[in-house]
Amino acid sequence: MEFTPIIGLEVHVQLLTKSKLFCGCPNLFNPDNPNVQTCPVCIGLPGSLPVMNQEALRLSQKTAMALNLNLANFTKWDRKQYYYPDLPKAYQISQFDLPFSYDGWVEVTLPSSGETTKVRLIRAHLEEDAGKNMHDESGRGGDSKVDLNRTGTPLLEIVSEPDIRSAEEARVFLEELRLLLRYIEVSDCNMQEGSMRCDANVNLHVHEDGEKIPTPIVEVKNLNSFRGVEAAIEHEIKRQIKAWETDRKRIGDVPKETRGWDADRGQTFGQRGKEDAADYRYFPDPDLVPVTTTDEQFDAIRATLCVFPADRRNSYVSDLGLSDYDASVIVDQGREYADYFDEVTSVCGDGKQAANWLTQDVQRELNDRKIEIAEFSILASVLGTVLQKIVKGEITIKSGRAVFTELLAQSDDGSDVTANSVDTIIADKGLGKVQDTGKIDIAIQAVIGNERNAKAVEDVRGGKQQAVGPLIGQVMRELKGADAGSVRQMIIDKLTS
Amino acid sequence: MDITGSTTGQLLDAMQNGTVSAVEVTQAYLNEISAHGETVGAFLSVDSEGSLTQAAEVDRKRSSGESLGKLAGLPVAVKDNICTKGLATTCASRMLENFVPPYDAHVTTQLQNADAIIIGKANLDEFAMGSSTENSALQVTRNPWNIDHAPGGSSGGSAAAVGARLASMGIGSDTGGSIRQPASFCGVVGMKPTYGRVSRYGLVAFASSLDQIGPFATDVTGTARLLESIAGYDVRDSTSVDRPVPGYSATVEQPLENLRVGVVSEFFGEGIDSDVDASIRAAIDVYRSLGAEVSEVSLPHTRYAVATYYLIACSEASSNLARYDGVHYGRRAEQFENMIDMYAASRAEGFGAEVKRRIMLGVFALSEGYSDQYYLKGLKVRRLIRNDFDAAFENVDVLAGPTCPTPAFKIGELVDDPLQMYLSDICTISANLAGIPGVSVPAGFSSNGLPIGLQLLAGPFEEEKLLRAARMFERETVWHTKRPSFS
Ligand SMILES: [Zn+2]
Numbered sequence: 010m011e012f013t014p015i016i017g018l019e020v021h022v023q024l025l026t027k028s029k030l031f032c033g034c035p036n037l038f039n040p041d042n043p044n045v046q047t048c049p050v051c052i053g054l055p056g057s058l059p060v061m062n063q064e065a066l067r068l069s070q071k072t073a074m075a076l077n078l079n080l081a082n083f084t085k086w087d088r089k090q091y092y093y094p095d096l097p098k099a100y101q102i103s104q105f106d107l108p109f110s111y112d113g114w115v116e117v118t119l120p121s122s123g124e125t126t127k128v129r130l131i132r133a134h135l136e137e138d139a140g141k142n143m144h145d146e147s148g149r150g151g152d153s154k155v156d157l158n159r160t161g162t163p164l165l166e167i168v169s170e171p172d173i174r175s176a177e178e179a180r181v182f183l184e185e186l187r188l189l190l191r192y193i194e195v196s197d198c199n200m201q202e203g204s205m206r207c208d209a210n211v212n213l214h215v216h217e218d219g220e221k222i223p224t225p226i227v228e229v230k231n232l233n234s235f236r237g238v239e240a241a242i243e244h245e246i247k248r249q250i251k252a253w254e255t256d257r258k259r260i261g262d263v264p265k266e267t268r269g270w271d272a273d274r275g276q277t278f279g280q281r282g283k284e285d286a287a288d289y290r291y292f293p294d295p296d297l298v299p300v301t302t303t304d305e306q307f308d309a310i311r312a313t314l315c316v317f318p319a320d321r322r323n324s325y326v327s328d329l330g331l332s333d334y335d336a337s338v339i340v341d342q343g344r345e346y347a348d349y350f351d352e353v354t355s356v357c358g359d360g361k362q363a364a365n366w367l368t369q370d371v372q373r374e375l376n377d378r379k380i381e382i383a384e385f386s387i388l389a390s391v392l393g394t395v396l397q398k399i400v401k402g403e404i405t406i407k408s409g410r411a412v413f414t415e416l417l418a419q420s421d422d423g424s425d426v427t428a429n430s431v432d433t434i435i436a437d438k439g440l441g442k443v444q445d446t447g448k449i450d451i452a453i454q455a456v457i458g459n460e461r462n463a464k465a466v467e468d469v470r471g472g473k474q475q476a477v478g479p480l481i482g483q484v485m486r487e488l489k490g491a492d493a494g495s496v497r498q499m500i501i502d503k504l505t506s
Numbered sequence: 507m508d509i510t511g512s513t514t515g516q517l518l519d520a521m522q523n524g525t526v527s528a529v530e531v532t533q534a535y536l537n538e539i540s541a542h543g544e545t546v547g548a549f550l551s552v553d554s555e556g557s558l559t560q561a562a563e564v565d566r567k568r569s570s571g572e573s574l575g576k577l578a579g580l581p582v583a584v585k586d587n588i589c590t591k592g593l594a595t596t597c598a599s600r601m602l603e604n605f606v607p608p609y610d611a612h613v614t615t616q617l618q619n620a621d622a623i624i625i626g627k628a629n630l631d632e633f634a635m636g637s638s639t640e641n642s643a644l645q646v647t648r649n650p651w652n653i654d655h656a657p658g659g660s661s662g663g664s665a666a667a668v669g670a671r672l673a674s675m676g677i678g679s680d681t682g683g684s685i686r687q688p689a690s691f692c693g694v695v696g697m698k699p700t701y702g703r704v705s706r707y708g709l710v711a712f713a714s715s716l717d718q719i720g721p722f723a724t725d726v727t728g729t730a731r732l733l734e735s736i737a738g739y740d741v742r743d744s745t746s747v748d749r750p751v752p753g754y755s756a757t758v759e760q761p762l763e764n765l766r767v768g769v770v771s772e773f774f775g776e777g778i779d780s781d782v783d784a785s786i787r788a789a790i791d792v793y794r795s796l797g798a799e800v801s802e803v804s805l806p807h808t809r810y811a812v813a814t815y816y817l818i819a820c821s822e823a824s825s826n827l828a829r830y831d832g833v834h835y836g837r838r839a840e841q842f843e844n845m846i847d848m849y850a851a852s853r854a855e856g857f858g859a860e861v862k863r864r865i866m867l868g869v870f871a872l873s874e875g876y877s878d879q880y881y882l883k884g885l886k887v888r889r890l891i892r893n894d895f896d897a898a899f900e901n902v903d904v905l906a907g908p909t910c911p912t913p914a915f916k917i918g919e920l921v922d923d924p925l926q927m928y929l930s931d932i933c934t935i936s937a938n939l940a941g942i943p944g945v946s947v948p949a950g951f952s953s954n955g956l957p958i959g960l961q962l963l964a965g966p967f968e969e970e971k972l973l974r975a976a977r978m979f980e981r982e983t984v985w986h987t988k989r990p991s992f993s
Contacts, residue, residue: 296714
């Protein structure tokens with residue numbers, strides 16, 4: 010049978026504000042101390058009233074700009090009503106018919122095919138998060154508890170069109186979204202801590218006898234890792250193929266189904282969701298006033314945006330001459346990594362050199378030490394200084410590595426390493442390129458004159474240029490920091506002229 | 507001196523010149539509460555100890571020459587849907603019978619800043635839903651003028667407390683007439699300010715877009731004094747309006763020149779009591795005699811007001827009251843099978859019949875497929891009602907009419923006829939839908955000795971004009987000086 014998977018994602022992202030969306034409580038992940046980040050407003054005590062956090066809206070609008078969404082000058086708050094113990098007011102303040110942003114897109118490139126596609130976004134709206142129910146998992150039927158620390162934290166809901174055609178594309182879309190949101194510093198998008206959550210709507214378009222038959226839509230809820238998103242969708246596609254082959258149910262034949270994801274068993278499973286035939290009785294929240302944002306205010310937010318990852322990749326390729334692969338490797342590590350790269354490049358003046366060092370030497374150290382670039386002890390300006398000396402021909406790459414190693418050793422011993430440390434190390438270790446041709450001349454004479462080398466010297470004289478290698482090596486050993494290229498030329502000149 | 511027979515102005519003067527102390531004033535009211543409190547049933551709780559402590563603190567401040575607030579030493583009855591830290595705030599509901607708020611409402615803080623004495627928490631219809639205080643799940647409140655009659659509602663406890671001189675002033679909330687109608691029934695002055703004039707922070711919500719806190723006193727000046735102490739912007743209420751509060755009590759004695767009074771013909775329609783009709787027409791003649799220009803005014807959408815009000819108020823109420831689910835605070839049923847059952851049983855036990863009726867109406871009106879024709883249509887009609895008022899206020903300064911078509915009905919008379927009960931709000935409801943201020947002033951008595959109230963309405967934030975117009979009438983009449991005979 011022929012079919013096309015049709016996938017749309019709903020992504021929830023917690024915003025990095027200091028306080029919650031409608032009260033002054035701190036917005037912190039704090040699962041170990043339940044119910045300490047609460048106040049009359051977020052626990053919904055009688056008589057309490059919400060007041061909108063301007064910063065949350067600003068971060069949301071900034072996000073919308075990065076996601077190519079249209080921004081509304083006028084937006085409002087609505088109540089979404091349902092009963093659940095983690096929702097103390099029995100309604101969630103959300104946005105219904107007039108979200109603050111709509112109609113956007115994210116561009117993704119699939120690693121498997123290299124193909125680039127646009128995933129359209131229906132909307133992004135802002136809402137308050139619920140708390141967390143904690144059930145007795147011992148099986149002894151103890152009381153369930155509710156932690157309201159998370160209640161009322163600002164949550165951005167981003168809804169895609171069903172434009173995604175594979176599990177891989179869903180994962181890549183989500184990764185690109187995370188990268189983007191981290192670049193613009195609106196969310197840390199930590200799926201383990203729940204600051205990024207994803208639900209996937211999946212069905213198939215079965216192609217049969219020239220007809221396109223949509224199968225029933227299934228919503229897979231609460232996917233909490235990138236691998237989980239990919240695996241769950243892959244499993245769901247296979248399951249739906251089987252389902253089609255057995256019952257041939259089309260969209261509309263059965264109500265929309267909600268399924269969970271069991272990561273251990275690698276299977277989705279049927280769930281009775283609270284939204285089964287739910288009527289949320291949305292209506293405008295009378296405790297809040299509609300929000301108006303002027304174009305000037307949008308411009309002010311736009312001015313705070315950084316260069317987005319996709320633009321950065323493009324400029325690394327076209328302006329610095331990096332390969333697509335290297336550009337992606339650097340950009341995908343995150344904004345701090347790319348910023349580090351940019352600084353190294355600007356100090357040393359050679360993007361390719363900077364890329365080589367970052368993706369090899371630096372990355373190896375980060376991996377060994379299990380640290381992020383922000384924690385790396387060699388600042389970008391210092392590494393840039395080392396590379397600048399290589400680029401200018403003042404030291405060899407090999408000497409550069411020696412300087413790098415020494416810088417690490419010194420910082421491991423607790424010293425601060427600076428650009429000055431680079432000069433000191435080069436001087437102390439005699440790593441500077443030997444520019445004094447007189448000195449090189451003497452060393453070459455000694456090597457040529459050495460009995461051991463008589464054969465090689467003859468070969469070179471006879472035109473066998475590859476025989477020059479061992480001679481260069483000996484000169485270099487004698488003279489740390491000499492430039493191999495010039496030594497080679499000088500030996501050949503001496504023996505063949 | 508006759509402390510409880512005095513106006514707020516007389517009491518402030520007497521405390522200022524040392525004739526009486528704040529403790530003596532508070533004690534005098536506590537004595538009245540001991541004597542008549544049970545008969546009237548105005549209070550759900552009386553804070554004797556706390557109020558005497560506050561009064562002693564006022565006396566101490568005065569003797570040591572410290573500055574004092576504008577209400578220093580005046581005992582005030584606060585409706586029990588306004589949060590008072592450490593004092594039970596029950597909303598007259600089984601649901602919140604034991605709820606003690608951990609925080610003060612904005613109004614509570616304002617009263618404390620003004621050195622008022624919060625003498626007790628006053629009865630109300632459960633969650634302020636009703637027009638007679640008979641929907642209180644906790645207590646019956648009686649009209650001080652005739653204890654077989656209802657005090658009106660929902661702020662019946664505050665109105666009855668002030669009417670019976672059990673408190674010098676009262677605080678109520680008005681969603682569809684809940685201050686003005688009981689003020690009218692109990693023979694006191696009661697005012698609903700412009701929506702947004704007084705912060706709702708700490709007022710337990712009934713219908714958020716209509717609720718407004720306001721003052722009761724025995725006279726207009728006391729009402730002005732209390733309003734200027736509680737009004738003003740509060741960042742914690744997004745719907746409160748940031749504009750300065752005029753000194754209402756300083757200007758209240760100044761008559762308005764060339765006052766234009768509009769008489770609302772729709773408020774004299776079918777069902778108006780003949781005594782009420784006569785008293786209000788006489789009141790309008792008082793304005794004529796003062797040189798005011800009186801004209802007839804029509805508010806054509808008035809006939810849709812009651813239906814619109816119940817759609818909007820019940821829709822918002824169904825959402826506002828959803829939080830009382832037995833999970834986090836308030837009443838939780840003892841017996842239940844599972845989570846859903848816990849919600850259902852707790853709410854079934856905790857709410858009275860009228861609250862349930864309104865929640866069900868509201869849930870229906872907001873349901874998918876119905877909200878367009880009910881809630882959203884209600885909002886559109888609301889706009890038309892506001893337009894009626896805007897048009898009227900282009901030609902007149904204030905609108906006049908009865909506060910209620912009838913004097914206080916008997917306790918039990920209308921409980922089985924909710925529709926008739928709803929119609930008793932016909933003259934007051936439009937002001938809430940339009941968000942404008944209104945005041946009820948004593949304007950006579952029925953043949954069987956029950957008070958009648960004159961309602962005056964003005965444009966948004968025209969409280970100063972409204973109070974001055976009310977005071978013009980009051981100065982020419984004696985109705986506000988009458989006291990129920992048992993006290
Ligand atoms: Zn809070």
